[in-house]
Amino acid sequence: xxxxxTYTPIATNTVSGSSTSSITFNSFSGYTxxxxxxxxxxxxxxxxxxxxxxxxxxxxxxxxxxxxxxxxAASVRASNANAISAARMNTSFGVGITHIMNYANSTTYKTVxxxxxxxxxxxxxxxxxxxxxxxxSLTVACPAGISNFVAGTTFTLYGxxxx
Amino acid sequence: MLNIIAGSLSVGVTPSTSSYESIATTTVGSGGTQSITxxxxxxxxxxxxxxxxxxxxxxxxxxxxxxxxxxxxxxGYHYIVGTGSGSASAASDVSHVNTYLPLAYNSNPSNxxxxxxxxxxxxxxxxxxTIRGLYGQDNNGSGYIQFGSSxxxxxxxxxSLTILSTGGDYINQYxxxxxxxxxxx
Numbered sequence: 001x002x003x004x005x006t007y008t009p010i011a012t013n014t015v016s017g018s019s020t021s022s023i024t025f026n027s028f029s030g031y032t033x034x035x036x037x038x039x040x041x042x043x044x045x046x047x048x049x050x051x052x053x054x055x056x057x058x059x060x061x062x063x064x065x066x067x068x069x070x071x072x073a074a075s076v077r078a079s080n081a082n083a084i085s086a087a088r089m090n091t092s093f094g095v096g097i098t099h100i101m102n103y104a105n106s107t108t109y110k111t112v113x114x115x116x117x118x119x120x121x122x123x124x125x126x127x128x129x130x131x132x133x134x135x136x137s138l139t140v141a142c143p144a145g146i147s148n149f150v151a152g153t154t155f156t157l158y159g160x161x162x163x
Numbered sequence: 164m165l166n167i168i169a170g171s172l173s174v175g176v177t178p179s180t181s182s183y184e185s186i187a188t189t190t191v192g193s194g195g196t197q198s199i200t201x202x203x204x205x206x207x208x209x210x211x212x213x214x215x216x217x218x219x220x221x222x223x224x225x226x227x228x229x230x231x232x233x234x235x236x237x238x239g240y241h242y243i244v245g246t247g248s249g250s251a252s253a254a255s256d257v258s259h260v261n262t263y264l265p266l267a268y269n270s271n272p273s274n275x276x277x278x279x280x281x282x283x284x285x286x287x288x289x290x291x292x293t294i295r296g297l298y299g300q301d302n303n304g305s306g307y308i309q310f311g312s313s314x315x316x317x318x319x320x321x322x323s324l325t326i327l328s329t330g331g332d333y334i335n336q337y338x339x340x341x342x343x344x345x346x347x348x
Binding site: 004005006007032033062063064065066067068072073074075079080099101102105107108109111112113115125127128130160161162 | 181183184185186187188214216218243244245246247248249250251274275276277278279297298299300301302303304306307308309310337339341343
């Protein structure tokens, strides 16, 4: 069996100021999966951050959600959306891990797993980007109604290489 | 149940560039396959992680079997699932009727199910083995997201892992299964 160290840190973006509503990562070739670790807050609201690929702003995304609020658990879905909804954040708390599986293949649609905590809610989501294009850039952004990430919010990208 | 979800996020295995290693990967070729086996898994790690991207020829589960054991009494599992509307549902199977454990469901063969599974303390010879997973599939109008917890009631170290389809179904081309080792200190 082959073996080799992986789960390689690629880049970290730490938000400064109060005007950052999106962050784009462009350089992450040569891996099998991409993982995003998020730790931060929105200026207002409680929601998952948006995730889009290759600057595609069309309605080519969908998400199935599972979430709990401390007393019950429920599930909802968004179809034909402009972004995948990933790990949740609110104004005081938000940690998450998002897996973009087999992102460089040019044969299949791309599936994303994400889970997070916002303080008020805990969520696990699965998202689909209906494109067979290899993912060469990804953007994390505030969802509708939320204007910016708060200073100190971090997004760190890791690459995992299969044997 | 919600505390379990929150807990799984906060106590997750934390990899680093020096402690997380690729062991082996299988990508399914043309015509598909009914089973994949990772054998001779090295005992030099503390935990294993299996990362999957897979589809099947029908809307069906795929399963896994540890060390080739076909003793149904050794296998049980619990899960919580969301299917896009209403309340989440949870269930368990501790009746030990099958000679394998469910890995993940493929709800639409046109799309790929993704999964991340942790096999904790897999070399222990004193503990039964617990496997936890986050997996799901979205199909733009259908799909599911699920947390699963599986138990192998056997204290043997895990040395092989077989992923299989049943009932004549098969795992589709382009499906990939990647096994990683996570070191402890």
